[in-house]
Amino acid sequence: MKKLFVKIGCFLFVVSLLTAAVAVKLQAQDLKPxxxxxxxxxxxxxxxxxxxxxxxxxxxxxxxxxxxxxxxxxxxxxxxxxxxxxxxxxxxxxxxxxxxxxxxxxxxxxxxxxxxxxxxxxxxxxxxxxxxxxxxxxxxxxxxxxxxxxxxxxxxxxxxxxxxxxxxxxxxxxxxxxxxxxxxxxxxxxxxxxxxxxxxxxxxxxxxxxxxxxxxxxxxxxxxxxxxxxxxxxxxxxxxxxxxxxxxxxxxxxxxxxxxxxxxxxxxxxxxxxxxxxxxxxxxxxxxxxxxxxxxxxxxxxxxxxxxxxxxxxxxxxxxxxxxxxxxxxxxxxxxxxxxxxxxxxxxxRWPLLEATFKGDLANGAIGSAVKLEDNNLKDAVQQKLTDGKFGMEHTNDLNWLDFGNGKMSVVLDLKKQSPITSLAARFLHYRPGGVLLPSAVHFYVSTDGKHFDRMKTVIIPASNNDQHDCWIDIAWTGEMKAKGRYVKVVADQNATFRILCDEILVNANFGS
Known part of the structure; x- marks a missing residue:
């Protein structure tokens, strides 16, 4: 199959959210055991x-x-x-x-x-x-x-x-x-x-x-x-x-x-x-x-x-x-x-949060927010991807994925005002046959001024080695944390020269227990 990707390089962009944080809403769905x-x-x-x-x-x-x-x-x-x-x-x-x-x-x-x-x-x-x-x-x-x-x-x-x-x-x-x-x-x-x-x-x-x-x-x-x-x-x-x-x-x-x-x-x-x-x-x-x-x-x-x-x-x-x-x-x-x-x-x-994203139990409160990007080459169609509440599926052609083509991702979200931050997460695709791998590490930072960032946590996503044929989605989640800031930075990288595909960054995800 032909693979449709939005090709972009490493970049830093600023997202101005309409809400104080990326709100996440739980809509209960029963999961069969x-x-x-x-x-x-x-x-x-x-x-x-x-x-x-x-x-x-x-x-x-x-x-x-x-x-x-x-x-x-x-x-x-x-x-x-x-x-x-x-x-x-x-x-x-x-x-x-x-x-x-x-x-x-x-x-x-x-x-x-x-x-x-x-x-x-x-x-x-x-x-x-x-x-x-x-x-x-x-x-x-x-x-x-x-x-x-x-x-x-x-x-x-x-x-x-x-x-x-x-x-x-x-x-x-x-x-x-x-x-x-x-x-x-x-x-x-x-x-x-x-x-x-x-x-x-x-x-x-x-x-x-x-x-x-x-x-x-x-x-x-x-x-x-x-x-x-x-x-x-x-x-x-x-x-x-x-x-x-x-x-x-x-x-x-x-x-x-x-x-x-x-x-x-x-x-x-x-x-x-x-x-x-x-x-x-x-x-x-x-x-x-x-x-x-x-x-x-x-x-x-x-x-x-x-x-x-x-x-x-x-x-x-x-x-x-x-x-x-x-x-x-x-x-x-x-x-x-x-x-x-x-x-x-x-x-x-991380499993309850990942499960909730599969079930559609999470709705991103930042839908429709204004976005300012430092990279002017990015088209309007891709500007909202990481904060629009739309999750991708297990397919590289799904347009909800944002493609970081050189194995390095750096993103800054502007929460508009100083806000409590209780958790951070980012969702990624893995499909080795298509040249897409989970990042080897995801670093989460918080800042009050957008210049000096304190690292909150580095998350290692343990990707299975049994990946010769399969495509799947995983999530990097900080777990519960206590912080306050206006800006959130997410940096993801990998050792290999594969693409990183991310569809959503979640702040203060409320997904139940």
Whole structure:
């Protein structure tokens, strides 16, 4: 894609605000908590390198009982089994398949269900793989094997209080609309599931929303033909179906929310927590944790679209307690993903403010203020960008971003009069493939006369190294502070010769807790 940038150099400009400070207003928006994860039992290919690491016995009952306990503490409620068999071997006691786990040992599926019973969690039981991850669900042989798996697992687990429903794996594409064959395949298995377990839910998680014909009436017609109870749409952000996918995801999920109204089918979101260690969408590239700011934006997008529940592929092996699954020293930042998630859940640090900007809960009180710029080459169209209350999205073409093309940013805001200053913040874009990086440091200063500035704080934004494919937004925030002044200066720089893109500077941000 062509990149549209406003090219400017390092400069110092003065903003005269109409208000005493940049006022920020909170408009409450509910954010759906992350409620579930897929669980992966078999190692299938390199994608599972860190989800099923060689140093961990991922079939051991003790492992799963510990892991499910951790997920309960993280606030998860739904556990989705990706597969209960693979390559003709079963992860549960089967009468027609040999065991994929050691003889005399409790099966991993039994351990998961037992732990879910203990912690009051809900399990979606898989009906696959009949053979492997490439099952052809239109093949009569595959269908017959799926049915046998369902019959056996229903007999074994249907009376467990945690058995909530069925997950039908080997998802079909929704591009441009879900095919009649896919609808028939899902409905056939749904009928069997309802016959075996009438009170259990049936969930599918199709892909292809990125390029689906959501505005075509036929798309909604196909959805209404499904007899399933839940559709957890893959958001495909991790799969990078297009460069910088988040703006389209927001729009598409809003459309899906509308389509589901009156269907009787629950609209869930399956947000992807991963990115790729090497090539994207390759079975020879491992799944690794995405930067948490990207993931947080996905959570907000699903919530604002009206998803009833938000689950994820995957917390397991991606946003995990690194001490229990990840090899020490692996350069994939699993520990940071877990720390960031935990801090966000506990409303620590910058996360509540960043979340509020994603939700649209902040409105800049300086909209329409007069601006005086020392650099006369800047056009009027860009003069208001940093104080207009308009936030950019995860795309370099978004015109709300102001481009500091040489890796150095220096901005001065005139608050018009001496004012109390309780916090300062600035929001930035990160997209390495587009030559845009977060600043390595952001320095915040306050002055009474516009000549002598006292530094209030230097903020280091810890950018994830897992940035080969992804675009995300992060924020530098001073935290609560006590100062008084008329002028605020923000200086951002980086070691590399990349662009800095900033969309907004916030003074005295009131974003709740």
């Amino acid at each position: 992350l409620k579930g994860t897929w669980l992966n039992l078999p190692y299938q290919d390199v994608r599972n390198k860190y989800m099923n690491p060689a140093h961990v016995d991922c079939l051991a009952p003790a492992f799963w009982k510990t892991k499910i306990g951790e997920y309960a503490q993280m606030g998860l409620r739904y556990l989705v089994l990706m597969a209960v068999a693979n390559d003709g071997k079963a992860f549960y006691p089967s009468s027609f398949m040999p065991a994929a786990y050691p003889a005399g040992q409790q099966s991993p599926v039994e351990a998961i269900v037992e732990a879910a019973d203990q912690y009051g969690m809900h399990v979606f039981m898989s009906c696959g793989w009949a053979e492997n991850q490439d099952d052809n669900i239109r093949d009569p042989k595959i269908k017959a094997l799926q049915q046998r798996i369902m019959q056996e697992t229903a007999a074994l687990f249907a009376t467990n209080k945690s058995f909530y429903g069925w997950y039908l794996p080997v998802e079909d594409s929704m591009e441009p609309i879900l095919s009649d064959e896919a609808v028939h395949a899902a409905n056939t298995l749904t009928a069997i599931a309802k016959n075996l377990t009438p009170d259990k839910k049936v969930m599918i998680s199709p892909y292809g929303v990125c390029y689906a014909a959501l505005e075509d009436p036929k798309f909604a017609q196909q959805i209404k033909k499904l007899n399933v109870d839940i559709i957890a749409y893959q958001d495909e952000v991790g799969c990078v179906r297009e460069p910088m996918p988040l703006p389209r995801v927001r729009e598409n999920f809003k459309k899906l929310g509308k389509i589901h109204e009156g269907t009787g089918i629950e609209f869930w979101s399956n947000i992807e927590s991963f990115t790729w260690q090497k090539e994207d969408n390759s079975r020879e590239s491992a799944l690794i944790p995405a930067a948490f700011p990207r993931y947080l934006s996905q959570l907000v997008a699903a919530s604002l679209a009206g998803a009833k529940n938000v689950i994820s592929f995957s917390v397991y092996g991606i946003i995990d307690d690194a001490n229990s699954i990840m090899p020490i020293g692996q350069p994939i930042e699993s520990a940071q993903a877990f720390i960031d998630f935990t801090d966000w859940k506990q409303r620590k640090g």
